[in-house]
Amino acid sequence: YLRYDLVDGMISERDFAHMILHYASLSKQKKKQRVKRIKKKFGPKPNLGVNFEDVKFFDH
Numbered sequence: 001y002l003r004y005d006l007v008d009g010m011i012s013e014r015d016f017a018h019m020i021l022h023y024a025s026l027s028k029q030k031k032k033q034r035v036k037r038i039k040k041k042f043g044p045k046p047n048l049g050v051n052f053e054d055v056k057f058f059d060h
Helices: 013-023 028-042 052-059
Strands: none
Touching: 013 028, 013 052
16 A cells, blocks of 8 residues: 555555555456556546555455
């Protein structure tokens, strides 16, 4: 979580998705497909972001 660019204690949804994919047991090709979908979904527009509590809740 701390490796990503924090803005007001938040990381972007894209960074959160990349963090999850980093630990996923997927082939490189599948990860590449997921990253493409993430970029298409979230694009450059501003989003709500994900805070540390959200990450902890997701992880449990």
